[in-house]
Amino acid sequence: MPTTNFSTAEKYRYQNGFNSYHETEAVEGALPIAANSPQKPSYGLYNEKLSGTAFTAPRSENQQTWLYRILPASAHASFEPRESATYNTNPESKPHEKLHHIPNQLRWDPFDLDETVDWVHSLHLVAGAGDPTMKHGIGMFIFAAGKDMDPHEAFYSADGDFLIVLQHGVLDIQTELGKLLVRPNEICVIPRGIRYRVALPQGPVRGYILELYQNHFTLPELGPIGSNCLANARDFQVPIASFDEDTDTPWTLLSKFSGHLFAAKQNHTPFDVVAWHGNYYPYKYDLARFSTIGSVSFDHPDPSIYTVLTAQSDHAGTAVADFVIFPPRWLVQEDTFRPPWYHRNTMSEFMGLIHGQYDAKTGGGFQPAGASLHNVMSAHGPDATTHEKASNAELTPVKVGEGSMAFMFESCLMVGVTEWGLKKCKKVQEDYNAESWEPLRPHFKLPEGKKIKNDLPDVKGTNGTVGDKRQVPHWTS
Ligand SMILES: [Fe+2]
Secondary structure, three states: OOOOOOOOOOOOOEEEOOOOOEEEEOOOOOOOOOOOOOOOOHHHOEEEEEEOOOOOOOOOOOOEEEEEEOOOOOOOOOOEEOOOOOOOOOOOOOHHHHOEOOOOOEEEOOOOOOOOOOOHHHEEEEEEEEEHHHOEEEEEEEEEEOOOOOOOEEEEEOOOEEEEEEEEOOEEEEEOOEEEEEOOOEEEEEOOOOOEEEEOOOOOEEEEEEEEOOOOOEOOOOHHHOOOOEOOHHHOEEEOOOOOOOOOOOEEEEEEEOOEEEEEEEOOOOOOEEEEEEOOOOEEEEHHHOEOOOOOOOOOOOHHHHEEEEEEOOOOOOEEEEEEEEOOEEEOOOOOOOOOOOEOOOOEEEEEEEEOOOOOOOOOOOOOOOEEEEOOOOOEOOOHHHHHHHHHOOOOOEEEOOOOEEEEEEEOOOOEEOHHHHHHOOOEOOOHHHHHOOOOOOOOOOOOOOOOOOOOOOHHHOOOOOOOHHHOOHHHO
């Protein structure tokens, strides 16, 4: 079966489907029939609506969920700033002063585990673009935590959707809409506003997060591929309703709001949703279920064929964020340089490695829990060793990426690197270029007797002379 052989067994049940309209109730009869907001909901519950898009968003984009809960989400005291001097997950107000926009190719050594902090305090913005207050842009985070969140704390981000790529450990996530167990090689998306608590049943965790300040993730269009392959809708797993009864314990609700932390007190659990229906919910996906396609003749297609999820900008086909993976796959192309080409991209590319070794970088510098960033038009490609190997390899069918899972956050936006990402984390590899591409040697040799065709033919002896109109800029004629 094309699923990951997880070392930690699943402990929850799910309903399957991407952007499906789901309904689920933990107590039979808790969901109202037909009506969304009956005068007297079943069992004394409160009706509550959670909107993930504007009320009037087109039907094809509209996302909302109706919750039937013991107490409404609004039943809490005022939010107060917390850790305002230290907690900031996005550069604010003057981003040009706080983000480093540099054309250098960047690569990071594996980020450290940190056993001293919980999920909320584990988030480090490495790079980003835009501004959550304008609902525009993205944030790229590294997280490393070693402690469960307090048993009576819940967290949400008002800034955007979290796409969580777990690299190490296990996340046991209790959300308002139900529970998710996330293990390495699974990803999880928690949409804006949904409250959750993260526990770490296997100890320290580490990974990457793409926070999407605008729009939501969708499945990419398949075009001529047809109606199946890549990530299939049925493989996305959505929690079922699960609730706690607790209306007499102090709880703290933590909010990430424009990158800052706020806290509010309440005297009941936020995890009291007995039933819900809608299409705005958290979900997870096992990357081993990705049905990879590729060339069966020559050359290889653009890496967009490996897109798991995408979030489009206002211009169709241009993504604010693509989540792309490089899973184990067969390469069979004939007469082809099989690794990625050398290239420059109008999109920015942030890469990470969950486990194994990425097939385009065999030099050892791109390691699990490390990262790289190739910003807009920053040239990159296989390192010298990989080029050498791939140029001389016998082109038999070969499986690459076995036991490995690299991924990319790709964006049409130019991303800036934070002070933490560039300096404080102390993981930037200063010798990235020196190791990767400076060792590339020219192999070009002019064949003997071949004429250089760079120059125009010497027509009637006018080549390069003042009288040759073809050589004269038009404004001087
Ligand atoms: Fe690239």
